[in-house]
Amino acid sequence: MRCTVVGAGVSGLSCAERLLECGHEVEVVADKFSPDTVSDAAAAIWYPFLTAPAERAEAWGVVTYAELERLAREVPESGVMMRDGREYHREIVELPAWKDEIAAFRVLEEDEIAEGYVFGWEFRAPVIEMPLYMPWLRSIVESKGGTFRQSFVTNLSELDGEVVINCVGLGARELCGDKEVQPARGQVIFLNQDPGIGHFDQQPESLTYTIPRSDVTVLGGTAQIGDWGMDIREEDNDAILRKVEALWPDLDRSRIVGGTVGLRPSRTEVRLESEKVGERTVIHNYGHGGAGVTLSWGCAEEVVEIVSRFA
Numbered sequence: 001m002r003c004t005v006v007g008a009g010v011s012g013l014s015c016a017e018r019l020l021e022c023g024h025e026v027e028v029v030a031d032k033f034s035p036d037t038v039s040d041a042a043a044a045i046w047y048p049f050l051t052a053p054a055e056r057a058e059a060w061g062v063v064t065y066a067e068l069e070r071l072a073r074e075v076p077e078s079g080v081m082m083r084d085g086r087e088y089h090r091e092i093v094e095l096p097a098w099k100d101e102i103a104a105f106r107v108l109e110e111d112e113i114a115e116g117y118v119f120g121w122e123f124r125a126p127v128i129e130m131p132l133y134m135p136w137l138r139s140i141v142e143s144k145g146g147t148f149r150q151s152f153v154t155n156l157s158e159l160d161g162e163v164v165i166n167c168v169g170l171g172a173r174e175l176c177g178d179k180e181v182q183p184a185r186g187q188v189i190f191l192n193q194d195p196g197i198g199h200f201d202q203q204p205e206s207l208t209y210t211i212p213r214s215d216v217t218v219l220g221g222t223a224q225i226g227d228w229g230m231d232i233r234e235e236d237n238d239a240i241l242r243k244v245e246a247l248w249p250d251l252d253r254s255r256i257v258g259g260t261v262g263l264r265p266s267r268t269e270v271r272l273e274s275e276k277v278g279e280r281t282v283i284h285n286y287g288h289g290g291a292g293v294t295l296s297w298g299c300a301e302e303v304v305e306i307v308s309r310f311a
């Protein structure tokens, strides 16, 4: 089928790749491309965070984990590698449903838990270096025959293609009039120092993370809902550093080399469903919040499955 994918973030490019792989014709239309999408600002580790509905997200996440783990093993130029991390909790919580689906998972011993916390686990997960991954993903789409066009879309029904895949993230607020989609502002710091193991507290109210990439370690974070500010704020940097130092006291502030801000496309639930818009069949795939990379391949495979019903 002739498919038009709107959006060139991780959601759109993953869908484009999977559709091409299944023999469909694909054009990607977007107003912004890498390095100017939200996806380029993602930290990014595989971890279902700030996303719902839980059961679908878990299934999408597990599919994505397997694909990212394969990329880490077989395609190093994709910028994916496996790293160990520790997640800390201030109370005893249920273990995550995905614990048996990943490469390594264990509950922490008491003497391994950071001060101020009472519970936690160690897990192995893909770290995705977005400055490498996004261009790689685009090159894969191009090598399979996908084409790209720069355009700001105002009406989904006016696009070419038998099926339109809507992967516009935060853009759905305007394009679909979906006011459920809101920015969850994320600010991060880049540090030229490796913590060895990643440290995480992924509760939205106390969000703290250190994600070791090969070039820098990404320190976060913030998740400010409804905040559209794109400037780096000193007060957010101070708060991030204080939170990270509580988990990683050896952090050396003199090794800070930069930072960035991105607006996660948060929504009560990911919208992945088909709809008739005018004469056009549209498959929506947006609103992935803090887990767009984590869910990307799982969502792309569901999109392909829906497209096959219209073929």
Ligand SMILES: Cc1cc2nc3c(=O)[nH]c(=O)nc-3n(C[C@H](O)[C@H](O)[C@H](O)COP(=O)(O)OP(=O)(O)OC[C@H]3O[C@@H](n4cnc5c(N)ncnc54)[C@H](O)[C@@H]3O)c2cc1C
Binding pocket: 006, 007, 008, 009, 010, 011, 012, 029, 030, 031, 032, 033, 037, 038, 039, 040, 041, 042, 043, 044, 045, 046, 047, 151, 152, 153, 154, 167, 168, 169, 170, 171, 172, 175, 185, 186, 187, 188, 221, 261, 262, 263, 264, 265, 285, 286, 287, 288, 289, 290, 291, 292, 293, 294, 295
């Ligand atoms: C600081 C930070 C850290 C993060 N860390 C992680 C992490 O560790 N793990 C994780 O899984 N996720 C993480 N995320 C979340 C992740 O970045 C997002 O969930 C993901 O990037 C969403 O991807 P997307 O492709 O849906 O949207 P986007 O990347 O926003 O792409 C949307 C695309 O649609 C285009 N578009 C929008 N409107 C229109 C229009 N009207 N016409 C044409 N084109 C349009 C845009 O130009 C763009 O190409 C993080 C985000 C931030 C900000």
